[in-house]
Amino acid sequence: MTMLTKRSKRASVTAFAAVLALTLLVLGIGFIIICLYMGGQRETKNATDAGALSVGKEVLDEPSVMLTPAADSRVFFDCTNDSFDNSKIGDGRVNLNRINRVWAKAMVIAINAEDSNAGSGKGNADSAFQSAESLSNSLADKLTTPSNLHGFFSNLSKANSTRMIGIGSATEVKAGSGWQTSLMDRNAESNIELPGDSSTGYYMPPGFSLPASCATDCTRDPIPNEITGTKFLKGYAPLQIGGHQFWQVPFKWNDKPHLVSSTPFNASQVSALPMTWTKPVPNAYSVEGQAVKPGAVGETANSWVLSNPRHAFKLAAPHSFMKVHVDDLKCKWFFYVPLKVPGFSTQDYDYTPTSLTGATSVPGGVGSVSLTPPAHLIGSDVVGRTLDEIIFGLPKGNTTNLEKYMVSRANQMISKPGVEITASKLHSVLDNPTTIAWLLAGEKDFYVFSKDGATLECQPKALAVGMAPLWLPLIISEDADGNETKLIDDANMPSLANIPMPTSPVPVVFFTPAPPYVPNVSWVLWDKDVYWKNGTGYNGNLGEVRVKRWSEVHSVGVCIPII
Amino acid sequence: MHHNSNKSRSRRGSGLIEAILAATVLVPIALFLLDLTVMIIANSMNDTAAKNAARAAANQPEGGAAHAAAVKALATFQASSIVKSLTISEFDYPAQGVGSVSVVTVMEVKLPVPVPGFSGYTFKAGDVEPIVGSTIAQ
Amino acid sequence: MKFNLLLPTSLMLLLMLGASSSKAHAQAQNNAPKTSAKDVEAAKQRLDSIMASENVHMSTQVPSNFPVPTYKSNVTVTTFMNSTKGPPVANLSIITKDSPDTVFQWYQQALKAGGWSLRIPSAKLMAKISSRAQLLMLDASKEQQGVKLTCILDKATNGTTVTVGWVKNR
Numbered sequence: 001m002t003m004l005t006k007r008s009k010r011a012s013v014t015a016f017a018a019v020l021a022l023t024l025l026v027l028g029i030g031f032i033i034i035c036l037y038m039g040g041q042r043e044t045k046n047a048t049d050a051g052a053l054s055v056g057k058e059v060l061d062e063p064s065v066m067l068t069p070a071a072d073s074r075v076f077f078d079c080t081n082d083s084f085d086n087s088k089i090g091d092g093r094v095n096l097n098r099i100n101r102v103w104a105k106a107m108v109i110a111i112n113a114e115d116s117n118a119g120s121g122k123g124n125a126d127s128a129f130q131s132a133e134s135l136s137n138s139l140a141d142k143l144t145t146p147s148n149l150h151g152f153f154s155n156l157s158k159a160n161s162t163r164m165i166g167i168g169s170a171t172e173v174k175a176g177s178g179w180q181t182s183l184m185d186r187n188a189e190s191n192i193e194l195p196g197d198s199s200t201g202y203y204m205p206p207g208f209s210l211p212a213s214c215a216t217d218c219t220r221d222p223i224p225n226e227i228t229g230t231k232f233l234k235g236y237a238p239l240q241i242g243g244h245q246f247w248q249v250p251f252k253w254n255d256k257p258h259l260v261s262s263t264p265f266n267a268s269q270v271s272a273l274p275m276t277w278t279k280p281v282p283n284a285y286s287v288e289g290q291a292v293k294p295g296a297v298g299e300t301a302n303s304w305v306l307s308n309p310r311h312a313f314k315l316a317a318p319h320s321f322m323k324v325h326v327d328d329l330k331c332k333w334f335f336y337v338p339l340k341v342p343g344f345s346t347q348d349y350d351y352t353p354t355s356l357t358g359a360t361s362v363p364g365g366v367g368s369v370s371l372t373p374p375a376h377l378i379g380s381d382v383v384g385r386t387l388d389e390i391i392f393g394l395p396k397g398n399t400t401n402l403e404k405y406m407v408s409r410a411n412q413m414i415s416k417p418g419v420e421i422t423a424s425k426l427h428s429v430l431d432n433p434t435t436i437a438w439l440l441a442g443e444k445d446f447y448v449f450s451k452d453g454a455t456l457e458c459q460p461k462a463l464a465v466g467m468a469p470l471w472l473p474l475i476i477s478e479d480a481d482g483n484e485t486k487l488i489d490d491a492n493m494p495s496l497a498n499i500p501m502p503t504s505p506v507p508v509v510f511f512t513p514a515p516p517y518v519p520n521v522s523w524v525l526w527d528k529d530v531y532w533k534n535g536t537g538y539n540g541n542l543g544e545v546r547v548k549r550w551s552e553v554h555s556v557g558v559c560i561p562i563i
Numbered sequence: 564m565h566h567n568s569n570k571s572r573s574r575r576g577s578g579l580i581e582a583i584l585a586a587t588v589l590v591p592i593a594l595f596l597l598d599l600t601v602m603i604i605a606n607s608m609n610d611t612a613a614k615n616a617a618r619a620a621a622n623q624p625e626g627g628a629a630h631a632a633a634v635k636a637l638a639t640f641q642a643s644s645i646v647k648s649l650t651i652s653e654f655d656y657p658a659q660g661v662g663s664v665s666v667v668t669v670m671e672v673k674l675p676v677p678v679p680g681f682s683g684y685t686f687k688a689g690d691v692e693p694i695v696g697s698t699i700a701q
Numbered sequence: 702m703k704f705n706l707l708l709p710t711s712l713m714l715l716l717m718l719g720a721s722s723s724k725a726h727a728q729a730q731n732n733a734p735k736t737s738a739k740d741v742e743a744a745k746q747r748l749d750s751i752m753a754s755e756n757v758h759m760s761t762q763v764p765s766n767f768p769v770p771t772y773k774s775n776v777t778v779t780t781f782m783n784s785t786k787g788p789p790v791a792n793l794s795i796i797t798k799d800s801p802d803t804v805f806q807w808y809q810q811a812l813k814a815g816g817w818s819l820r821i822p823s824a825k826l827m828a829k830i831s832s833r834a835q836l837l838m839l840d841a842s843k844e845q846q847g848v849k850l851t852c853i854l855d856k857a858t859n860g861t862t863v864t865v866g867w868v869k870n871r
Contacts, residue, residue, distance in 0.1 A: 017585030021592055028596040035603045042607070046614050046690065053621070054663070054693040156663060159691040256622060256695045310698045336751050354833045366747070377853060380864075383830050384822050384838060394868060396788055440829055494757045494782045496866015497838075497851040499794030512734040514741060517761065519748030523782060525755065554755065556748055560740035 039164035040291060041299045047171035048289035048301035049259060051157035055285050056257035056305035058152035063142035064095035065135050072131040075109075075538055076102045078319035078471065082311070084415035086318050086453040089470050094135050096143065097309045099281055100248050101316075104192045104233065105537075106132035108317045108412050110241040112536040112543075114208050119483040124538035129244045136247065140279040146179035153287050162291045162298070169293035171301075178288025178302050183280050184260070184268040188219040189232035190248035191312045195411040195420050197231055202315075203411040203421070206404040214239045218253045227253055230418075233315065235283075238276055249281050251308045258306060260284065265304040283307050312417040317537040319471045321449040322409045323480070323544040324430075324458075326390055326439070330550040331378045333358035335557070338366050343373075349551070351440045353379035358553060367559030368505030368513070374522050378551050380497030381526040387439065387446055387458060388430035391547050395528050397491025402545070405487075405532055406448075409542040415453035429456045447476065475540030482534025484546070491528045495551070498524035505557025514558040522555040594676040601675055602684060605646060609670040609688040612637055612649055617666040617690035624697045626656040633666055647671040652687070660697025666690055756786040763793055769848055769865050770811040775799050777860075789869040798860040801852040805837040808850055808865075817841040817848065845869060 067073045067080065079101035080090030094102055106128045112118070113125035142148050150173045157171040194202045194215055202210050215231045217223065233239060235250020265284055266272060284306045291298035329350060333343030345359040357375040364371025385393060392399050403423055410421040410429075435446065438460050447464040449472060450456055457467060465473045500523040502516030514520050527550050535543035619636040620629035633651060640649045653667035667689040674683060752759055759782045763771050767781075775798040783791035797804060812819060820840045822830070830836070835854040840847065849866040 014581065014585075017581070017588065020585070021588050024589060024592050024596065028592070028599065031596070032599060032603065035600075035607075039603070039607055039610070043610065046610070050690070050692050053695060057693045057695055156691060156693055159663070159665075161689060258695070336747075338747070340751075340754075352830055352832055353836065366744075377834055377836075380849075380851060384826065384840075394788075394790065436826065437829075491787075492756070493784050493787065493790045494792050495864075496790070496792050496849045496868070497864040498792070499778075499796065499862050499864055500759060500780045500782060512736060514736075514744040517780065518759075519744045521748065521759065523757070523759065525757070554751075556751060558744040558747060560736050560744055562734040563737050 036164050037299075040162060041301070043160070043162040043164055044171050044289060044291040044299045045301040045303075047157040047160035047162060047291075048287060048303045050160050051153035051155075051171065051289055052259060052285070052287045052303035052305040053257060054156035055149050055152045055287055056307040059143065059149060059285060059307055060097040060257075060309050061095055063139070063145075063148045064093035065138040065142065067092045067094065067135075070131075072127040073135070075128055075131065076105060076135065078317070079105055082309075084313055084318075084417070084453040086413075086415065086450055086468065087470065094139060096139070096249070096281065096283075096307065099136055099139055100190050100192050100233075100251075101313055102132050102135055103246050103248055104313070104315050105317050107233075107239065107241055107246045108315060109536045109538050110244060110246070111208060111210075112205060112412075112534065114242055115205060115482065115534045116207070117483040117485045117532075117534045118536065119481060119534065121481040121534060121536035121538065124481050124536050125242065126244075128536075128538055129246070132246075136281055137279040140281045143282055144181050146175065149179070149285065149287070150175070153289065157289050165291045165298040166293040166296075169291055169298060171289040172292050174288040174290035174300055176288065178286060178300075180269065180286045181282035182265045182268045182284040182286070182304075183236050183270060183273075183275065183282055184264060184284040184306055185219070185250040185252060186236040186268065186273070186275075187216065188235050188250040188252055189216050190235040191251045191253070191309060192233040192248060193312050193314050193417045194231040194233065195314060195414070197229060202231070203408050205408045206401045211240060213237065220252055220255070224254065226418075232312075236275060236277070236280065245276065247277050247280070249283050251283065251310075253312065254310055255306075255308045256310060257308050260304045260306050262286075262302070262304055314415050314417060314419070315412070316415045316453075317412050317540075317542065318415045318450075318453060319468075319475065320409075320413055320537045320540050320542045321447050321464075321472065321476065322406065322413075322535075322542045324387060324391065324446040324448065325544060325546045326387075326444050326446075327546065327548040328444075329379070329382060331356050331358075332550055332552050333361075333373055334552060334554045335361040335371060335373075336365055336554075337361065337363050340554075347378075349378045350442070351379065351382050351385075351436075353377050353383050356553075358555075361555070361557075364505040365557035365559070367508055367511040367561070368557045369508055371503060371505040371555055371557035373553055373555040374501040374503060376498055376501065376522070376524050376553055378498075378524070378553075380495060381549060381551055382439070384436060385439075386431045386433060387435035388427050390439070390549065391430065391530065391545060392427070394496070395491040395493040395526050397488035397528060397530065399488065399530075402487045402530055402532060405543060406545065409535075409537075410448065410456055412537065412542060413448075413450040413453075413456065415450075419454050421456060426456070429458050432458055447472075478539040478541045480533040480535030480541045480544045481538060482536065482543070484531050484533040484544075486529060487532050488528060488530035491530075492525050492552070495524035495526050503555050503557050505559055507559035510562055511559040512562050514560050519556050519558045522553060525552040525554065527552055598674045598676050598678065601645060602672065602686075605670055605672045605684075606686050606688070608646070609649070609668055609686045610690075612640065612670070613666055613668040613688040613690040614692075616651060616668060617664055617692040620654070620656060620664045620666060621692035621694045622696040623694075624660055626658075626660075629656045629664060629694075629696070630654055637668070645673055645675055647673055647683070653689070657694070660694050663691050663693045753785065756784055758783055758785050767791065767793065767867070768846065769793065769867055770808070770815060771795075771865075772797060772804055772807060772863060774803075774807075775860075791867045793863075793865040793867070795863040795865075796855070796860060797863060798858065800859065801835065801837050801854050801861045804861045804863055805839075805850075805852045808852075808863075809839070812841045812848070812850075815843070817843045 616633040619632040623629035
């Protein structure tokens with residue numbers, strides 16, 4: 001019995017050791033399997049994250065919508081490139097990177113069409129809006145179709161190892177409900193900067209105020225120094241201009257595409273937080289990946305990414321121009337017989353002073369048979385003057401609205417962020433001394449445009465088309481689509497460069513001319529009308545300034561009775 | 564009585580031998596598992612390091628800054644008796660920041676329980692991330 | 702007898718005609734038919750009314766507060782015209798026997814001394830501008846004021862017609 005006990009005791013210890021060893025092995029193997037599983041989960045998540053970031057980055061470029069040759073689609077051709085440089089020509093594609101530019105240009109056209117003299121510009125603004133909305137809707141459809149994004153995901157997810165899942169495994173797309181879109185950062189800034197600020201009224205045309213609800217500061221905290229005071233169009237907020245709601249996709253200034261967590265993503269989806277934009281263009285995307293090895297599928301993972309192109313533009317119609325036309329210069333003659341009457345002839349003059357004599361007036365004045373006005377040197381109102389002085393110079397008139405129109409349009413040509421065209425800058429462009437020579441040479445038409453999206457030019461047609469050869473020749477012959485209105489009505493003043501001349505009326509019988517100078521004198525007045533023809537920019541023409549200058553020679557011839 | 568003490572000595576001796584035999588099996592298993600655990604943890608650390616380095620590089624606009632960021636991402640690593648070193652062995656940042664950045668990190672690990680002819684192990688991990696730090700040229 | 706009567710009558714007529722033509726000649730010599738001061742005043746008021754309707758005022762005196770120096774050498778005619786509505790604008794016109802170069806130099810110095818900044822067109826531009834009438838011109842500015850000076854050669858007398866155009870709140 002004792003031998004049996006001994007043997008059984010030895011056997012139990014051995015068995016115990018064996019069981020313990022087995023347990024250790026099992027636990028160890030189990031631990032390894034768990035580690036491999038968790039490691040595989042981590043690798044799948046990493047690969048999915050990389051795929052998500054790839055989606056967030058690539059989605060800015062593709063999918064895209066191609067412009068059609070129709071006019072209302074072609075109007076946005078200048079928005080189909082990624083540069084603010086106007087010399088770069090677009091490729092006709094509208095993508096997430098560029099959709100805000102398209103909406104912004106449609107907004108510019110609509111703002112310009114709010115003018116009381118918009119004329120056919122109103123219809124053009126409606127066309128532009130509808131076209132922008134159509135392009136936006138098409139883009140939204142493509143962006144919300146997950147299969148369009150799968151390739152971007154796979155390119156990066158497969159490049160990341162998931163060896164803990166198995167040899168030959170890779171993270172691939174798991175199609176399904178894991179691929180969704182969201183509209184994050186609502187009411188944050190878009191990447192479209194406004195020119196100026198509220199104190200300058202954002203350089204809007206006269207009579208128009210941009211609703212305060214359209215603009216916002218940068219919503220990053222703290223606001224980067226470079227853009228302190230800069231205002232942007234608001235994203236995912238209705239921008240009401242006229243009868244239409246315009247839209248922007250928010251892209252926080254200089255923010256990189258980055259991963260976000262599911263909570264804010266889900267909270268910003270249309271299903272959770274509806275908005276009035278019928279087909280909003282999303283800026284956030286969710287992805288789902290699955291580790292796959294030959295013959296089996298492994299763990300899945302989800303990621304969420306917020307996209308951002310990281311560059312800004314201005315509220316602009318990039319390829320556009322403003323035309324300045326200077327009418328022929330006229331010299332008109334007036335007499336007082338005794339009422340003021342015009343002379344029989346009107347003469348042309350130019351930018352070189354010339355002595356002109358008017359036709360004799362019959363009768364010449366009170367008590368006079370006739371009066372031949374003395375010769376005057378005409379042309380001093382324009383001689384040696386730049387285009388700026390021709391438009392805004394003496395006689396000045398009320399140039400406030402004219403200046404506002406021109407400054408507003410000048411800012412609409414600028415696409416480079418941070419560049420603002422003040423009134424002073426506009427005047428310095430128009431004040432280019434070369435315009436004196438052009439006017440002397442007989443040039444009557446000048447074009448204001450931006451060849452690079454950052455600076456302004458004012459040139460005659462021949463030079464202008466050479467400076468922007470890829471786009472300006474195509475539109476330079478377009479007329480402004482609005483109506484013309486007179487902004488400055490007969491601003492006049494005594495000539496600064498003509499000496500009053502004595503007149504010699506021929507008296508009737510028993511009359512003799514009154515003393516020279518007082519009252520028999522002839523003097524010159526400078527006169528000016530300035531017209532503005534509104535342009536929305538739909539066809540590239542943002543508006544036309546027409547300047548009409550003339551000189552008036554007034555001659556008084558009075559004869560008094562001889563006693 | 565003499566017979567009884569002989570018996571007890573014989574019982575204690577056999578127990579010790581059994582314990583030694585058991586330990587001969589159990590201890591190596593345990594030590595092996597310890598080494599395996601260290602290797603698994605080290606591999607995981609290396610994977611994370613490669614990912615962090617690649618993510619940091621992907622946030623930079625150009626190659627020089629990207630490499631510096633990747634190196635900085637590994638700066639928190641402190642060598643120990645087990646994990647000897649962690650370095651970047653391959654770094655590929657494409658020209659003009661278009662595409663993706665690839666980083667391979669190498670970690671030298673000294674096993675806590677040396678195995679004859681196998682004192683250490685080198686782990687290699689790679690990560691590819693899309694470059695988000697560059698901007699489209701304007 | 703008849704002949705004798707005709708001759709003295711004719712002579713008398715001739716004398717009368719001669720006397721009256723002398724008288725006309727004397728009057729022509731004086732160059733000032735007699736007119737009523739009242740008519741002259743009425744004509745002057747007429748001019749004032751016309752000028753007021755055109756928002757201008759003219760006189761032959763330069764106001765003492767005219768901020769631009771006035772050329773005074775060999776001046777034969779002075780007129781001063783100013784606006785009565787809108788931005789302040791005035792034109793001082795002088796005819797002098799001095800040459801355009803003399804007057805132009807004088808004004809350049811006087812304006813500089815008065816703190817005005819001058820802008821004179823280049824010789825090339827002046828050559829183009831002066832193709833039909835020999836003239837010299839400059840622009841001057843000081844604070845919110847601007848001046849446009851023109852000196853034009855009077856070919857008949859070799860003198861100068863000077864116009865000094867002044868504006869405020871340019």
